[in-house]
Amino acid sequence: MKYWVLTIVTLVSVVVQASAQQFDCRLKIEGSVRDSLSGLPVHGVLISVITANRTAITDEHGHFSINKICEGPVILVVNTPGFRPYKKVFSRVSEQSVSLLLQKAELKLEEVHITAGKPFSGTVNIAGSITANQLEQSRGGTLADALRSVPGVSTLQTGSSIAKPVVQGLHSNRLLILNNGIRQEGQQWGMEHGPEIDPFIAQSITVIKGAEGVRYGPEAIAGVILVKPAALPKQFGIAGTLNLAGSSNGLGGAASGALEGASKGMPGFAWRFQTSGRTSGNIKTADYYLNNTGLRELNFSGGLGYSRKKLETDLYFSHFQSEIGIFRGSHIGNLEDLQAALANGRPFDEGSFTYSIDAPRQKVAHNLLKLESHFHLSSKSHVDLVYGLQQNKRQEYDIRRGGRSGIPSLDLTLTTQTLDISLENDNGSHWKQIVGVNGILQVNNNVPGTLATPLIPNYDSYNAGLFYIGRYSKSNYQLEGGLRYDYKYLDALGYDRNQDLYGGTRKFNNVSANAGAVLYLTNQWTIRSNLASAWRPPVVSELFSNGLHHGSAAVEIGDKDLASEKSYKWINAIEFHGDNLNFDFSAYWNRINNYIYLQPSLELYESIRGVFPTYYYKQTHAQLLGADLGLSFDLSSHLKYGLKGAIVRAKDVRNDIYLPWIPSDRIENSISFHWSDRGKETANYVTLNHLYVARQNRYEEGSDFTSPPPSYHLLGLQAGTSFFLGKKSLGLNASVNNIANTFYKDYMNRFRYYAHDQGRNLTLRATLKF
Numbered sequence: 001m002k003y004w005v006l007t008i009v010t011l012v013s014v015v016v017q018a019s020a021q022q023f024d025c026r027l028k029i030e031g032s033v034r035d036s037l038s039g040l041p042v043h044g045v046l047i048s049v050i051t052a053n054r055t056a057i058t059d060e061h062g063h064f065s066i067n068k069i070c071e072g073p074v075i076l077v078v079n080t081p082g083f084r085p086y087k088k089v090f091s092r093v094s095e096q097s098v099s100l101l102l103q104k105a106e107l108k109l110e111e112v113h114i115t116a117g118k119p120f121s122g123t124v125n126i127a128g129s130i131t132a133n134q135l136e137q138s139r140g141g142t143l144a145d146a147l148r149s150v151p152g153v154s155t156l157q158t159g160s161s162i163a164k165p166v167v168q169g170l171h172s173n174r175l176l177i178l179n180n181g182i183r184q185e186g187q188q189w190g191m192e193h194g195p196e197i198d199p200f201i202a203q204s205i206t207v208i209k210g211a212e213g214v215r216y217g218p219e220a221i222a223g224v225i226l227v228k229p230a231a232l233p234k235q236f237g238i239a240g241t242l243n244l245a246g247s248s249n250g251l252g253g254a255a256s257g258a259l260e261g262a263s264k265g266m267p268g269f270a271w272r273f274q275t276s277g278r279t280s281g282n283i284k285t286a287d288y289y290l291n292n293t294g295l296r297e298l299n300f301s302g303g304l305g306y307s308r309k310k311l312e313t314d315l316y317f318s319h320f321q322s323e324i325g326i327f328r329g330s331h332i333g334n335l336e337d338l339q340a341a342l343a344n345g346r347p348f349d350e351g352s353f354t355y356s357i358d359a360p361r362q363k364v365a366h367n368l369l370k371l372e373s374h375f376h377l378s379s380k381s382h383v384d385l386v387y388g389l390q391q392n393k394r395q396e397y398d399i400r401r402g403g404r405s406g407i408p409s410l411d412l413t414l415t416t417q418t419l420d421i422s423l424e425n426d427n428g429s430h431w432k433q434i435v436g437v438n439g440i441l442q443v444n445n446n447v448p449g450t451l452a453t454p455l456i457p458n459y460d461s462y463n464a465g466l467f468y469i470g471r472y473s474k475s476n477y478q479l480e481g482g483l484r485y486d487y488k489y490l491d492a493l494g495y496d497r498n499q500d501l502y503g504g505t506r507k508f509n510n511v512s513a514n515a516g517a518v519l520y521l522t523n524q525w526t527i528r529s530n531l532a533s534a535w536r537p538p539v540v541s542e543l544f545s546n547g548l549h550h551g552s553a554a555v556e557i558g559d560k561d562l563a564s565e566k567s568y569k570w571i572n573a574i575e576f577h578g579d580n581l582n583f584d585f586s587a588y589w590n591r592i593n594n595y596i597y598l599q600p601s602l603e604l605y606e607s608i609r610g611v612f613p614t615y616y617y618k619q620t621h622a623q624l625l626g627a628d629l630g631l632s633f634d635l636s637s638h639l640k641y642g643l644k645g646a647i648v649r650a651k652d653v654r655n656d657i658y659l660p661w662i663p664s665d666r667i668e669n670s671i672s673f674h675w676s677d678r679g680k681e682t683a684n685y686v687t688l689n690h691l692y693v694a695r696q697n698r699y700e701e702g703s704d705f706t707s708p709p710p711s712y713h714l715l716g717l718q719a720g721t722s723f724f725l726g727k728k729s730l731g732l733n734a735s736v737n738n739i740a741n742t743f744y745k746d747y748m749n750r751f752r753y754y755a756h757d758q759g760r761n762l763t764l765r766a767t768l769k770f
Contacts, residue, residue: 029076030065031098033058035083042102045080078102086523088579099577101523103475124471124480124516125210125530126573126586128152128630132203132230136767137720137733140245140254140278143199147225150207151644152586152628154663157749158192159327160250160283160758161295165195166748168209168588169624169648169662170222173539174565176212177225180316182370182388183216185416185442189541190549191598191750196320196366196392198299200243200256200276203230209586209628211569213512213534214482217438217465221534221567221592232270232305232314233262242768243276249761250294251353252280268308275300281355282325285756286743289351292325292358312374319367326360329754338604338611341754342705345745359397359405367391381425388418398452398548409548410455411447416440430473438465444540446494455547455556456540457494457503463487478518485511488537496546503544508537508564526575528586534569538562542596542617548605555605555614556598562619563594583631588624595622595652597659600704613705622659625649642670642689649698657700664696664708664747682723689716696747706753709745714738731767736760 029049033042041062048055049066056064076098078086083102128150138146144155144163155163156171167175172191177184179197187193205227212220233239238261245254256276262269278297282289301318329347341347369389376382396410422436440463446454467484492503514532521527545558573586596619603614626648633641645667650659670689676682696708720733741760745752 029069029074029098031100032062033064033078033100033102034062035102042080042083045078045083045102048077048079049074098579099582101520101577103520103523124478124518124528125208125212126528126571126584127206127208128584129207130202130205135199135202135205136243136731136765137718137735139200139243139256139765139767140247140252140763141199143195143197143202143205143227146199146202146205147207149644151584151630152209152626152646153207154646154666154748156191156661157746157751157757159290159293159330159749159751159755161280161293161324162192162194164188164191164193165225166663167207167222167225168590168626168628168646169650170590173219173536174221175223175225176216176220177227178216179227179368180229180318180370181372181386182368182390182418185390185414185418185440186364186366186392187394187412187414189539192326192362193364193394196322196364197227198276198297198301198318198320200258200299201229201274201301201318202227204228209588210516210530210571211514211532211534211567211590213532213567214467214469214484214514217467217484218463218486218488218510218534219536221536221565221569221590229272229301229303232272232303233260234270234307236262236264240770242770243765245763245765247280247761247763249758250280250283251355252278254278268306270305270307272303273300274302279355282351282353284351284353284759286741286759288347289353290327290329290755291347291349291351292328292356292361294355294357295322295324296357297322310376314370314372316370316372317368319365321363321365323357323363324361325357326362327751327755328358328360330360330751345706345753346755359399361397363395363397363408365391365393380427381423384420384422384424386418386420388416390414390416390418392416404451408447408450409452411450412444412456413447414442414444416442431470432473433468433470435468436466438467439463453497453547454494455545455549457492457544459490459492459503459540461491462489476520480514480516482514483511484513485509486535490537490540492540492544494544502546504560506537506543510535510564510566524576524578526577528573528575529571531570532568534567535564537564538596545617548612555612557614557616559617559619562596562617565592565594565596567592580634581632583629585627585629587627590624592622592624594619595659597622597661599660602702602705620652620654623651623653624662638673638675640672640674642668642672644668651698657703658698660699660704661748662696662698664711665694667692682721684719684721686719687717689718690714691716693746708747709752712742712744712746714742714744715740728768728770730769731765733765735763735765737763 033045035042043058043062045058046055047064054066056066058064076088078100086100086102130146130149134149135146142163144165147153147165152168154166156166157163164171172188177195184195186196208224210223212224216224240259243256258274260272276299281294282291283293299320303314303316305314372386374382374384392414394412395408397405398409399405419439422434424434426432442461445458465484465486469482471480488508490506494503496502512533512535516530519527542562543558543560545556549556567590569590571586571588573584575584596617598615599618601614601616605612605614629645631643635641647665648662650662652659668689668691670687672685672687674685691714693712695711699708716737717739718735722731738760743756745756749757
C-alpha cells in the first residue's frame with residue numbers, strides 16, 4: 001500500500017504544478033507503425049497530417065517523425081496497400097510518441113512478386129523494448145544498466161563494475177541472450193560474469209518475458225533478450241555516428257564511433273565499422289572509495305552485406321575485451337578479519353582514487369563471427385541459414401604469494417559453433433509456419449600454467465534440436481503453438497586438488513511446447529496469454545565445481561547427480577495505447593522442477609590465499625509468482641508522468657522456504673517536462689525520477705552470512721536537448737543518479753556483505769549523427 005501512496009502523492013503534486021505554456025508550430029509527432037497481428041514494424045507507410053499538410057514515410061523499423069506541427073486539433077491519416085485506412089485525431093499535441101496498429105485488408109494482386117525479410121520472426125509473447133533514443137540516454141554503461149528501463153528487469157551485481165540482467169527473478173543460464181541473432185555463449189554460469197556485449201552496437205533491445213524454449217532452445221526459461229544492431233544501409237552514401245560520455249564517479253569516460261555506407265558502383269553491397277572504449281577508476285560510495293574497482297574496455301565490430309532479388313547475406317564480426325578490478329575488500333586474509341568485515345558491513349580502509357587495476361581482477365575477451373543467408377524460395381516461403389563461431393577467453397587473477405599475482409588462477413577458453421536452419425512458409429491466407437533445426441558444438445579447456453586446481457574440468461558438449469511453430473491469424477486475434485525436441489551430450493574430465501580424476505559423461509533430452517494467443521479488442525486494447533514449457537540441463541560448473549571461484553571470492557561445490565530443470569510458465573498481459581495514456585500490466589506463474597541454486601552453507605574455507613564463504617549447488621522444486629507494470633500518462637501537452645513497478649514471490653515448494661537471491665519489490669515514479677524552442681528545430685526535456693526498493697523480507701533467517709539490507713530511496717535527474725546542424729544532428733544529455741548521495745546496499749549486490757553501493761554520479765553524453 002505504501003508504494004501506491006507514494007505514487008498518488010507524486011501524481012497530485014505534479015498536477016497542481018502542471019505548466020500551461022504554449023508554443024506555436026514547433027511541435028513534433030513521432031512514433032512507430034506496426035502490424036496489429038504480428039506486432040512487426042511496417043516500413044514504407046505514408047503518414048499524413050492533413051491539418052498541417054505535412055507527411056512522412058516510415059523507415060525499415062517502422063519509425064516516423066513529423067516536425068513543424070502547430071498546437072491544436074491534429075488529424076493524422078495512414079494509407080498503405082494491404083492495410084485498412086487508419087485515422088487518428090489529437091485534441092492537442094506536443095512531442096508525443098504514438099504507436100499505430102494497422103489492421104490487415106483483403107488485397108489481391110496479380111502477377112506481383114514480393115520479397116521481404118523474416119515476416120515470421122516475431123512472437124505473440126509478452127515483450128518490452130528499448131528504443132534507439134532510450135539507448136542514447138543511457139550510453140556509457142553496461143548492457144544490464146540499459147535494460148533496467150524495462151519493467152520486470154533488474155540486475156545482479158558484483159560490486160559496481162559487473163552487472164548481469166535479471167528478468168522476473170531469473171538470470172544467468174536461465175536467461176538467453178541473442179547478440180545479433182546468435183545465442184551468446186560465454187562462461188555465463190558465474191554470478192559475477194557479465195554479458196560480453198558492447199551496448200554501443202545495439203540499435204534496439206527487446207526483452208521477451210515468456211518462456212521461449214520452443215523457438216530458441218534450452219536456457220530460455222526466464223525469457224530472451226534480443227540485442228539488435230541497426231540494419232545495414234540501403235541508400236547510397238556514407239553516414240556515421242559519434243558517441244561520447246563522461247562520469248564523475250570513477251572519473252570514467254566512454255567513446256564510440258561508427259561509419260556505414262553503400263556504393264552506386266556496387267549495387268546491393270553495404271558495410272559498417274564500429275569501435276568503442278570505456279575506462280574508469282575506483283568507484284566511490286557516499287563517503288568512501290571501493291579499492292580496485294576500475295575497468296578498461298575496448299571493442300570493435302564490422303559488417304558486410306549483399307542483397308539482391310532472391311538472396312540476402314550478411315557477414316559480421318565483433319570483438320569484446322575488458323579488464324575489471326574486483327573489490328579488494330572482498331578478499332580477506334584470515335577468519336578473524338572476515339568475521340570483523342561482516343560485522344562492520346563496510347571496509348576498514350576508506351580507500352582512495354586510482355585508475356590502477358590489481359589482483360583480484362578478471363580479463364575477458366570474446367570474439368563472434370556470424371554468417372547469415374536469407375534465400376527467397378518464392379513469394380510465400382524462404383529459408384534462413386545462420387552460422388556462428390564464438391571464442392570466449394576468461395582469466396581471473398587472485399592475490400597470490402611469491403609474486404605470482406600476475407599468473408591467472410583461472411584460465412578458460414570456450415569455443416562454440418552454432419548452426420541454425422529454418423524454413424518459413426506463409427500460405428497467403430491465415431496460416432504461417434516455421435520448421436527448423438539447431439546444432440551447437442562446444443569445447444571448453446583449462447589453459448595450463450595457472451599453478452592452481454581448476455574450478456571446473458575440461459569438457460566437450462554437443463546439442464541438437466528440432467522444432468515446429470504454427471501461427472493462425474485473423475483480423476482481431478492470433479493463435480500460436482509450437483513443439484520442440486532437444487538432445488545434449490556432455491563429456492567432462494579433470495583432476496581435483498588431490499590429483500584424482502573426476503568427471504564423466506551425461507546425456508540430457510527434453511520436449512518443449514508452447515501455446516499462445518493475442519486478442520486485439522480495439523486499436524487501443526490488446527490481451528496476450530502464453531503457456532509454455534522450457535528446460536535447461538545443468539552446466540558443468542553446477543555438476544563439477546570443486547574449489548575457489550576467484551572472481552566471486554567464494555568456494556563453490558557442485559553436485560554431479562543434478563537433473564535437468566523443467567519449467568512451466570504462464571504469463572498474461574493487458575496493454576492499452578491511447579492518445580494520452582499508455583500502460584501494460586503482466587502477471588506470471590513459473591513452476592520450475594529441479595531448480596538449481598547456490599545455497600550459502602555458513603561454512604568458511606581458509607587457505608594460504610585467505611578465507612572465503614562456501615556455497616553448495618542444491619536442487620529443489622521452485623515456484624515464482626509476480627507482476628510487472630509500466631505506465632505513462634500525458635498530464636498536459638508538455639508534461640508526462642511515468643510509473644514502473646515489479647514484484648516477485650519465489651519459494652522452495654518442496655521445503656516451504658524462500659529462495660535466496662530473488663529481487664525485492666521496487667517501484668519507480670518519473671515526471672518529464674518537454675518542449676520545443678521557438679524558431680529552432682530542437683527538442684528538449686527534463687525528467688525527475690524516484691526509485692523505491694523494499695527490503696527483501698522473504699528470506700530465511702540464518703541462511704546467509706548477513707541479513708538483507710534495509711529498503712532505500714534514490715532520486716535521479718536527467719535533461720537533454722537535440723537539434724540539427726545543417727544535415728547533422730546533435731543530441732546532448734546529462735543525468736545525475738543518486739542525487740542525495742544516499743548510503744545504501746542492494747540485496748542483489750554480491751558484495752553487500754563488505755561494502756555499500758555507488759554514491760552520486762553525474763554523466764554527460766553527446767551523440768553526433770552525420
